[in-house]
Amino acid sequence: MSSSTALLTDQYELTMLASALRDGTAHRQCAFEVFTRRLPHGRRYGVTGGTGRVLEAIENFRFGEDELAQLADNRVVDERTLEWLRDYRFSGQVDGYPEGELFFPGSPLLTVRGSFAEAVVLETVVLSILNHDSAIAGAAARMVSAANGRRIIEMGSRRTHEESAVSAARVAYLAGFTATSNLEAGRRYGIPTAGTAAHAFTLLHDSERKAFESQVAALGTGTTLLVDTYDITKGIELAVEVAGPELGAVRIDSGDVGVLARQAREQLDRLGATSTRIVVSGDLDEYAIAALRAEPVDGYGVGTSLVTGSGAPTAEMVYKLVEVEDRPVAKRSSHKESRGGRKAAVRRHKETGTAVEEVVFHPDSPPELGPHDRHLQVPLIRDGQRVDGLPTLEDDRQRLRHALVTLPWEGLKLSQGEQAIPTTFRQP
Numbered sequence: 132m133s134s135s136t137a138l139l140t141d142q143y144e145l146t147m148l149a150s151a152l153r154d155g156t157a158h159r160q161c162a163f164e165v166f167t168r169r170l171p172h173g174r175r176y177g178v179t180g181g182t183g184r185v186l187e188a189i190e191n192f193r194f195g196e197d198e199l200a201q202l203a204d205n206r207v208v209d210e211r212t213l214e215w216l217r218d219y220r221f222s223g224q225v226d227g228y229p230e231g232e233l234f235f236p237g238s239p240l241l242t243v244r245g246s247f248a249e250a251v252v253l254e255t256v257v258l259s260i261l262n263h264d265s266a267i268a269g270a271a272a273r274m275v276s277a278a279n280g281r282r283i284i285e286m287g288s289r290r291t292h293e294e295s296a297v298s299a300a301r302v303a304y305l306a307g308f309t310a311t312s313n314l315e316a317g318r319r320y321g322i323p324t325a326g327t328a329a330h331a332f333t334l335l336h337d338s339e340r341k342a343f344e345s346q347v348a349a350l351g352t353g354t355t356l357l358v359d360t361y362d363i364t365k366g367i368e369l370a371v372e373v374a375g376p377e378l379g380a381v382r383i384d385s386g387d388v389g390v391l392a393r394q395a396r397e398q399l400d401r402l403g404a405t406s407t408r409i410v411v412s413g414d415l416d417e418y419a420i421a422a423l424r425a426e427p428v429d430g431y432g433v434g435t436s437l438v439t440g441s442g443a444p445t446a447e448m449v450y451k452l453v454e455v456e457d458r459p460v461a462k463r464s465s466h467k468e469s470r471g472g473r474k475a476a477v478r479r480h481k482e483t484g485t486a487v488e489e490v491v492f493h494p495d496s497p498p499e500l501g502p503h504d505r506h507l508q509v510p511l512i513r514d515g516q517r518v519d520g521l522p523t524l525e526d527d528r529q530r531l532r533h534a535l536v537t538l539p540w541e542g543l544k545l546s547q548g549e550q551a552i553p554t555t556f557r558q559p
Contacts, residue, residue, distance in 0.1 A: 139256045142207060148248055149212040157248035162454035162473045165227070165241035165261060167234070171269070171443030173547030176538065177234040178272045178531060180302040181264025182227060183524070185241070186517050188256050189221050221249050225512035226475075229522055231305055231531035232507060233538070234265075235489055235550050239474040239508060240448065247455075254450040262448050263295060264302045266440035270417070271306035272531065273441065274433060276543055277421040282430035284325050285311040286412065287438035299438045305528050309430075320524060327355040327382055339366060343373040353379035355410060358395075359386065367395055371402045380408035380429070388413065389426045396427035416441050417545055470556060476507040478552075486537040492557040 151157035170177055194202075194216040202208055202216070223245025234240055241257065243250045275283060285303040288296035300316035310325040311317065317324040328346055336342040343356055352374040358366030358381045370381055381399070383391050388411040399407050411423065412432030420431055436442075451469045452460055459471030472493050479488040480503040489507075490498050510518050522530070535543065542551025 139259060140252050141255045144252050144254055145202070145208050145212065147251055148215075149208045151247055151251075152211055152215060153209075158246045159456055161245070161247045161250055161452055161456075163243045163250050163254070163450055164239050164453045164469075164474065165243075165257065165448050165450050166237055166239055167446055167448045168467075169236050169447060170550060171266075171440075171447070174269065174443065175542045175544065175548050175551040176269075177238075177265060177446060178268035178306060179228045179230055179232045179234055179240060179261075179265055180268030180305060181260040181298070182230040182241075182511070183521075183527075184260050184264065184298065184301075185257055186225070186511055186521075188260060189225065189253060189512060190515075190517060192219065192221060192253065192256065194219055215248065216252075219249075219252070220515060221245065221253070221512075222515040223249055223512070224510075224514070226508045227511050228507055229509055229527060229530065230268075230302075230524075231527035231529075231534065233531075233534045233551075235552065235554050237470070237491055237554050237556065238489065239476055239491060241511075242473055242508065243450075244473075247452075258448055258450050260298075262445045264298055265446035265448065266443055267299045267437065268302040268306050268531075269446065270437055270441035270443065271303045271308060272535065273417040273545060274415075274420055274431075274437065275307035276535065277417045277424070277545065278431060279424055281428065282309045282410075283307075283420075284309055284410075284430065284432045285313070285434075285437060286326070286432045287434035288313045290435040291438040295438065301524070303437060305524060306531060307528065308433075312432075322524075328357055330357065330360045330384075333357065333360040340369050340373060343370055347374050352377045355380040355382050355408075357382045357384060359383050359391075363391060363395070364398065367398050368402070371399070371404050371407070376403040376405070376407070378404055378407045380410050382410045382412060382432070384411075384413045384432075388428075389423050392423070392426045392428050421545060477504050478507055479504050480537060484537055485539055486552045487539075488552055489554045490557060491554060496557070498557060 199213055199217060203213055225243050227241035228234060285300050285308045296313055297316045300311035300313040301320050304322045310323040312326040314324055316322050333339055333342040339361060346354055356370040358370050367381055370378055392409050392411060395409050408429035410430040411428050415431055415433050416436035453471055454473050461471035462469040474491050475494045477490045478486055480486050492498055538551045
């Protein structure tokens with residue numbers, strides 16, 4: 132993160148900072164908590180995404196001379212606040228759910244402890260990351276479940292902001308997507324990349340045959356040929372003629388892809404290309420993927436619905452002050468109530484491994500643990516430094532895969548319903 136991203140801080144945060152520095156309350160020790168009051172309509176679970184990016188953002192959160200000049204020139208804050216920001220380094224503590232962990236309404240996803248001044252300026256950058264990445268992760272997990280083990284490729288870069296595209300590809304991989312077409316995500320995070328030609332490549336050439344010949348010459352017979360630019364039946368025939376029965380895959384990007392996939396499978400088998408895979412794309416979401424489960428589809432390419440959270444582009448998380456100098460504080464506004472005091476959480480499981488309850492409690496008053504219960508929050512930052520040995524993206528990917536298996540079977544349904552497991556709040 133460059134220093135300029137410090138200006139992701141909202142002006143109202145700096146207004147509070149300046150006022151607190153003036154009246155002497157800025158250095159009171161506080162705890163802020165990230166949670167959501169509700170899941171997106173009809174969703175039964177949420178997926179924590181973006182924790183790793185939040186830690187990087189906090190570590191590198193700086194106000195450089197350019198940012199300070201911007202604030203001074205526009206008289207956003209006074210000189211005292213500018214001097215405080217010049218030396219800003221977060222020195223507090225952060226605990227939270229690791230990436231890939233499931234969450235529910237009221238789950239304490241992130242707890243930030245430090246002085247009011249240090250913690251309050253992080254609100255916007257923390258929420259912008261967690262709200263976006265968790266929304267995409269939740270949608271992606273539903274799509275992966277619907278795909279039922281078939282390959283699924285993220286290809287939504289053209290449907291969102293350029294930086295959002297990279298982070299969306301990252302959490303799609305976290306959720307179980309096989310690969311991404313976004314090369315920057317591949318470079319930055321080591322995610323497998325994949326992709327094939329678009330219709331423009333076919334239209335560029337004098338004939339579909341010449342386009343296929345060019346692609347096979349460049350990439351080999353294992354490539355994926357897009358066969359529906361003109362007539363799909365003729366396209367498949369040409370694809371096998373050019374690449375031979377060892378053709379890697381054909382892609383269908385339009386029409387009734389279920390019907391077309393069946394026809395394509397029959398035609399490929401008749402032509403001897405029995406190992407050639409069929410990949411479908413074109414406005415797919417989790418419902419369309421589930422509807423194709425019985426069709427001879429080997430893989431899916433998903434774009435717009437993924438990077439927009441499949442109708443839920445935010446996880447609706449909030450960042451609320453819950454404790455001041457060890458004293459619980461809480462908002463009482465109608466329909467926006469919060470619960471005071473720091474919190475931690477335990478997930479209870481049956482002996483079979485099925486999750487049955489999430490218990491939220493004050494860290495000083497933990498519940499008695501059963502043999503299959505599991506603490507959810509883990510230490511993330513201590514004294515401003517990231518904790519050693521935190522899980523990798525691959526570790527988090529496996530965590531989510533396991534967590535989804537622990538849900539009751541009703542919790543994986545795509546239909547509208549209650550949250551997969553209940554949340555119980557214990558007062559200290």
